[in-house]
Amino acid sequence: MSLKSNLKLALQKSPLIWGVYYRTKTEILRVVKLRYYLYDISQNYKAMHWSVAKTKxxxxxxxxxxxxxxxxxxxxxxxxxxxxxxxxxxxxxxxxxxxxxxxxxxxxxxxxxxxxxxxxxxxxxxxxxxxxxxxxxxxxxxxxxxxxxxxxxxxNTPCQIMQLDATEANYSEQFSLLMNARRSVRTFSDEPVASDVIKNVVRISQLSPSACNRQPVKVTIVNDPEMKKKLLSHQNGNTGFGHLAPHIAVITTDASCFFGVTERHEPYVDGGLFSMSFILALKSHNISSCCLNWCVKPKTDKAAHKLLGLDPSLRIIMLIAIGYAPEKTPVPRSPRRDLDDVLNII
Ligand SMILES: Cc1cc2nc3c(=O)[nH]c(=O)nc-3n(C[C@H](O)[C@H](O)[C@H](O)COP(=O)(O)O)c2cc1C
Incomplete structure (x- = not known):
């Protein structure tokens, strides 16, 4: 056994010493990892700046x-x-x-x-x-x-808002059905999703709101098995099922669509809104999905950019595993919080 493992075992023998060691280590790491913010700042600083000289x-x-x-x-x-x-x-x-x-x-x-x-x-x-x-x-x-x-x-603008005719269809019931039916699925059949369907889903998701309608989202669909494998190796939440998904969507937003530091959160807000529409639109075609977090170190983010050939101005918001769920597919219950925990009317 290595010196490190021996030391760890010795520390674990005393819950008190182990507790102090563990908390100290966690605190030090928390501070050390603050440097990840510097990566975000540098990436956004380079991209989020409009000037007359920029002709991209x-x-x-x-x-x-x-x-x-x-x-x-x-x-x-x-x-x-x-x-x-x-x-x-x-x-x-x-x-x-x-x-x-x-x-x-x-x-x-x-x-x-x-x-x-x-x-x-x-x-x-x-x-x-x-x-x-x-x-x-x-x-x-x-x-x-x-x-x-x-x-x-x-x-030409303006045009008229489309009013929904509630006598024609019960839209709120249909929406509720879609919301309830969409669940994160972690098993997929081999059947690929036709590219025309994916195009339709992206087209509908483009109707998501975005800050000043700048539409910063770019979607990359990875079908190539080797590329998928490499990409998923950079992500920490797909173990045991990611390899089953026939497609992985990479949702990115172009930070250069934003003019400066006060807009620093917008790529994530717009990317999140698009992603929600995207997974609902998939479900409307009975296609299942699972969002995959992009909580990664700068090194991993850079490696994924290189692998996918993404411009450095693109922020990776999340990956989404996509495919058809087998007829019987178990999903976690994942209950939601009580409404009082979420809603505050003042
Ligand atoms: C941004 C984001 C990242 C997620 N990352 C992962 C992930 O890495 N692995 C995973 O299995 N599920 C992931 N999920 C799925 C959540 O666990 C899931 O949405 C949540 O538990 C609620 O369940 P539901 O989607 O079935 O309603 C992610 C969801 C979101 C929105």
Missing amino acids: RSIISAELLFQYHKLEKGLVMPGPKRLFGLAPARATMALISKWQRTEIVDEKDAIYRGAVGTLQSYYDRIVDFKLDENNVITDELSDFLATHSCERTAY
């Missing part, structure tokens, strides 16, 4: 969404109509121009069309309600829109 498409499109979303919001605000949004309108035009200087922009691109469509609606609002009698921005917008167009209907 993902940053331009995030900034564009951030700016034109202010116009979208202004266009649906209740109350009297007034001139608003001069700065975001100018920023939107400048960003579209910057994007076009950087690369050939596909005019069918959803973000491009969203931005131009919103500018068009903003212009229409100003003209229809005669909000800019001093011509602060009308001509500027008109000149810009003369050379940037998109289909008027599909991308």
Whole structure:
């Protein structure tokens, strides 16, 4: 037996000494591991910074969404109509121009069309309600829109909310059924999930809300058995079942979609919201899943980025094991807390 094991055994003989040793060790490790925060800070600091010099498409499109979303919001605000949004309108035009200087922009691109469509609606609002009698921005917008167009209907804003007709279907019952039926599953059949179904699930999950609609999530689906094995070896919660899942989804968010330190939690919030939609959407196709934590050391995070070829600006939010559950699949009961423990009405 090694010296270390002998020492450990000797310490364990006295519960008092073992207790002191264990607590001291845990405290020291807690402090030593504070350096993991430095990794988060450095990764986010590098990524979360918008500047005119940055020409990466993902940053331009995030900034564009951030700016034109202010116009979208202004266009649906209740109350009297007034001139608003001069700065975001100018920023939107400048960003579209910057994007076009950087690369050939596909005019069918959803973000491009969203931005131009919103500018068009903003212009229409100003003209229809005669909000800019001093011509602060009308001509500027008109000149810009003369050379940037998109289909008027599909991308114009606002549109109307879809009201659910409760007489047609009991939506709350259906939602409750879906929520109750979704459970974390830790056994899977060999049957793969068709890629069209996965595409549909991602498409629906894209409807999740995100901060200023910046949609920072990127999903990687790992089907390759060797790659899956290597990836799962970096994760500590899949022992005994991870290898059975035909697919592993890697949910990531692009930290460069956020402009700075006050937004440091947003990648995780947006990634979490997307992930919830994703597992519910899977269940709506009767596909099972199990979220797999990404509570890893910086070294492991870097290794996974390298393995998957992920850009350093991408934060890994979680892995999700995906597949069909066999007909009879046991799941833990996992009861939920009492409502009083969770809900506080004041
Ligand atoms: C972010 C996150 C990480 C998780 N990580 C793991 C994991 O590594 N291994 C595992 O078996 N389950 C994991 N789970 C599943 C939880 O244990 C499970 O959601 C919880 O016990 C509630 O059970 P239910 O999902 O069946 O309702 C994770 C869940 C979440 C949301």
